[in-house]
Amino acid sequence: MKAAPYLLCLPALVLFAGVVIVPLGMTVLLSFHDWGQYKGIEPVFILKNWQEVLGDSYFHEMFARTFRIAFFVTLLAAVFGAPEAYILNRMRSPWRGLFLLVILGPLLISVVARTLGWALLFGGNSGLVNKALMGMGLISAPLPFMFTETGIVVALAHVLMPYMVLAVWASLQRLDPQVENAAVALGAGPFTVLRRIVLPQVMPGILSGAVIVFALAASAFATPAIIGGRRLKVASTLAYDEFLNTLNWPLGAAVAVLLLAALIAIIWGTNRLVERRYAQVFA
Template sequence: MTVLLSFHDWGQYKGVEPVFILKNWHEIVSDPYYAEMFWRTFRIAILTTLLTAVLGAPEAYILNRMSGRWKSFFLLVILGPLLISVVARTLGWALLFGGNNGVVNKLLMSLGLISTPIPFMFTETGRVVALAHVMMPFMVLSVWAALQRLDPQIENAAMSLGAGSLTIVRRIIMPQIMPGVLSGAIIVFSLSASAFATPAIIGGRRLKVAATLAYDEFLNTLNWPLGAAVATLLLVALVLIVVGSNALIERRYAEVFR
């Protein structure tokens, strides 16, 4: 129904007309405003994915090496964000950011990491940080699942043969956890690109992404056909990216293990 709606016409006084036209699609393709919206959407999703991979993979490795009791406790800590509403989590980040006098800026300045406050609210930086916190459990669980197939004795054998820590990480651990990292990256990227609550609260109305743009077209301007076209294009783009990524990953590992 949403796809069909994207081909309908709309007017301020006539409303939605069930006719088959390409006006909405032509507007999206020809107007650079929409290109910027989608580029911002995928840019934020890519940065969020990279941040979760850099932080989540070591977290999963440390979690995997923990003993039973501590592993259960920290697994609950990692899964904690999933037990809280995404709106509540995002509002918590908004309170932490809190402009130039927010908790995060005060902490960074007290540690001497920055000399001037960093603008987090209504910026892409704040969106990436908040989205990374929301999406981190998906990356950690994906890498942790891959680590379950890793035999710890292989690391001990490499160490007994004189391999250093960096060599063990590069030659043994990384190849084993890469399928988990890539699987987690696909999940995080898809959820980040289609996220609505976090970009809307942290980014506000000034930095729109595809999800908030579709929301505004549906509920503010009431141009349902244009909002449907934006939503459909986002879905198609995500499907193509996920399917293409899966095909490349499968081909890559088929060549490695052939």
């Protein structure tokens, strides 16, 4: 029966449409509605919300900050995550399993709990690290961490690092250790082996991990809300404020849809780059 595969997929497609497609469509439609403080939401088709988001420098700053933070989080995750994955791949049992658990263990803990841990460590004069450093006379004032972009980047990089490690580690599984041994036997040094053999084959994994980390960092809410607070908003916290504080749902919907569209465009372009890289490396 040719229709059997489609019938088997139908329940999943209906569920996907009900919990993803329909809400997204409603959000897009909501972004074209009008809103007033006393009249509430009016179901009329207008472009005022989009004109405000695209034309106001305040929203430009929010989106620029969002993607700037996501870029540095991705860069930090790649710089530290790729070597971690390489070292993990070279380990032998039982150390590999133990350190894999150490890397993946934080995923079992709530993002809010992990972010609050950073706030407890560096939260002004009461933070444990700041208090210890000032007590030893190493610093005269608390390290600026809370309500800074640096704090958000560090906390998000810690939260999202396992995704980069997993992506690079999966790519390393394709790498034959005998190729490295052959290069060493032919006189190549360790740096040459990493640059000419390991890095080209690991690059697709780094790019794949970068896509995941960038998307999650740009759409993150809990960490920017806790570390950045109300002083340092990003697109996700801005949409939250428009929905629940000012109650301007159409404007919040426009912000959310624009963030989603930008992420889709970035991910689509990067995926094309990753696919091309895979084709070159594993052809």
